[in-house]
Amino acid sequence: MDARFVGIAELAEVPSVAVVVDVMRAFTVAAWAFARGAKKIVLSESLDDALALKTRHPDWAALKDGPPAAGFDMVNSPGMLRAADLRGRTVVQKTTAGTVGALAVKDAPLVLCASFVVAEATSRLLRTRESDNVTFVVTGEGGQADEDLACAEYIACRSTAAQADASVFLHRAAESRAAAELAQGLRQGVHPDDVALCLELDRFPFAMVAALEDSLMVLRPHAVPAQVDDAAL
Template sequence: MQAHFASTAELTRIPEVVVVIDVMRAFTVAAWAFAQGAERIVLAETLEQARTLKGRHPDWVALKDGPPAPGFDTVNSPGKLRSLELSGRTLVQKTSNGTAGAQAARHASLLMCASFTVAAATARLLRDRNATDVTFVITGEDGQADEDLACAQYIAELTRDPNADPAPYLHRAAASAAAADLAGGLRLGYQGIHAEDVALCLEANRFSFAMTATLDGPLMTLRSSPIPTR
């Protein structure tokens, strides 16, 4: 498989197969939402769209980056989300990096969203689809986020070697600016951060599903794709 790594801004031409990476924290949160029973996640284009969808569908669960805000049920934190009962629920998610990256690649033939938690399942789906050319979108820090790049490189390596060791990649993510920012925010008592967020973002292959995004009319919808082991 030929792997390419690009920032969201560099997606001037939409490749056939795209994997959008946001380790800290959008697509770790999404993975936990599916693990908690969520049926689907609508990836909103703007905060206003997220609020509007929540207003139209009061039973949907809306979440965003940063501190709690009117019109949203929770925040973009895996530590906070994993305590919620989400069976059969629809979520609306808007974040600064992850959902924006997915929207930029919305017309890819195969669009996946990933973090370390679903890395092996993502690689397995790429192999099952016989993907020979894959673009990984590094959403953080204008394409420079090392936690996202490390995750993308780990997934690419898993497509070649399903037994690839995650440890070197997780070490890079743990030493990233994003991890330091979350730890610093926690020390300062910022709302919207949970004490276990960084640790949860650094769990490799916790879940046995990949996450694929498709367009449902005007809305981009993320769903889990169980990957059987064999």
């Protein structure tokens, strides 16, 4: 597999396969939302768009980065979200980096959104799709966020069925600027368990696939078999 690692601003063309990585915290939160019963997540262009969708669909749940705000039901924190009851609901998500990255590649034939909690399922899906050229979009810090790059590199390695020492990649993420800022309470809308939850490897057995549906970029969980016969790939 030919893997490219780019920041959002470096996307010069539509990739054939895009894996958009946001470990802390957008796509850890998204995975938790599905685990808590959400049927789909609409990735919003802006806070105003998120609120407009919420107004048109009062039963939808809206979440954002930062502190609680009027009109939003939740904040972008896995620690806070893990107790939510989202059974059958649609979630509208707007974050600083993750949703922006996914929308930047919305025209790609295959878009996966990923973090450590769905890393293995994501890599298995790439293997089953026999993806030769994969663009990993490192969303944080203009493409320099080490937690996102570490996760992307780990998924790329596992996508070739190669063995990889996950602890090395998780350590990089744990030592990242984002982890430090979350741990020190320098960001708003944070739960004390957020960093630990973002570093849980393969917590969930599904990948997350985003695609355009009636002009909206919609993220859905995608079940991936626990075992893959590599000889058949």
